[in-house]
Amino acid sequence: MATILLIEDERELARVLTSYLENAGHVVLYAARGDDGYMLWQQKKPDLVLLDLNLPGMDGLDVAKEIRRQAETPIIMVTARVEEIDKLIGLELGADDYVSKPFSPREVVARIKTVLRRSGSAQVKAQILRVSDLEIDLDGHLALRNGVSIELTPTEFNILVVLATQPGRVFSRMQLLQAVQPDAYAYEGYERTVDAHIKNLRHKLELNPKEPVYVETVFGVGYRFSKTG
Numbered sequence: 001m002a003t004i005l006l007i008e009d010e011r012e013l014a015r016v017l018t019s020y021l022e023n024a025g026h027v028v029l030y031a032a033r034g035d036d037g038y039m040l041w042q043q044k045k046p047d048l049v050l051l052d053l054n055l056p057g058m059d060g061l062d063v064a065k066e067i068r069r070q071a072e073t074p075i076i077m078v079t080a081r082v083e084e085i086d087k088l089i090g091l092e093l094g095a096d097d098y099v100s101k102p103f104s105p106r107e108v109v110a111r112i113k114t115v116l117r118r119s120g121s122a123q124v125k126a127q128i129l130r131v132s133d134l135e136i137d138l139d140g141h142l143a144l145r146n147g148v149s150i151e152l153t154p155t156e157f158n159i160l161v162v163l164a165t166q167p168g169r170v171f172s173r174m175q176l177l178q179a180v181q182p183d184a185y186a187y188e189g190y191e192r193t194v195d196a197h198i199k200n201l202r203h204k205l206e207l208n209p210k211e212p213v214y215v216e217t218v219f220g221v222g223y224r225f226s227k228t229g
Ligand code: CA
Pocket: 008, 009, 010, 052, 053, 054, 055
C-alpha cells in the first residue's frame, strides 16, 4: 500500500490506471496538468509519482527535475517518445523507471511495486494513510480529521485502517473480525461485535453517525470505506 501521485492529461488512461492502482491497494492522487501535479506533490508528499512526459501547464521533464531537486520521491515516467527514454532514466533526470505508451495497466502496477520495493519507501512513508479529510498515522495509532485528533480504541483504529486502506472494497463482518482479532474468528456470534465497533467508530468519526459518509453499510454483506468520503 502506497500513495501514488498520477500526473496524466489523458483522462481515460488516468481513469483506467487509477482503478488498477486502487485495486492493487494504493491510494491515488490525480492531476491532469503538470503544474497542478507538482503542487499536489508539494502538499501530499506521495510515495511515488507516475508522471506523463507531455503535459499541459508544466512539462513532465520539468516536474521531474523540480521534484528531484528537493526530494528522493521515486518517479516513473510515462512516455510515447521512446527515443527519449535513455535521457529520462539517466542520473541527469533521476527518474527511477519508465513505461512506454501504449502499456498495460497491469505492467504499470508491477513496475510500481518493483520501484517501491527498491526504494524501500513504501514501508517508511506509507505509515501515514490519507483518505479524503482523514489522516491515519499507522505508527502513532492516531486518526485525525481535518487535523483534529479522534480518540479511538485499538480495535476501532484497526477496523478503520483495514477499511480505509482499500476504499470501495466491501469487507464482511467475518473478514473485519479476522483482521482485527485473529483468535476470535471461530465464534460466529462474534461477528456481531463488529457492528458494535462500527457503531462506536461512526460516533467518533462521522459528523452525523446516522448518515455516515466514511464507513458505509453494504446491506447483507458488510462494510466499506467510502471512495468519496
Ligand atoms: Ca500527455
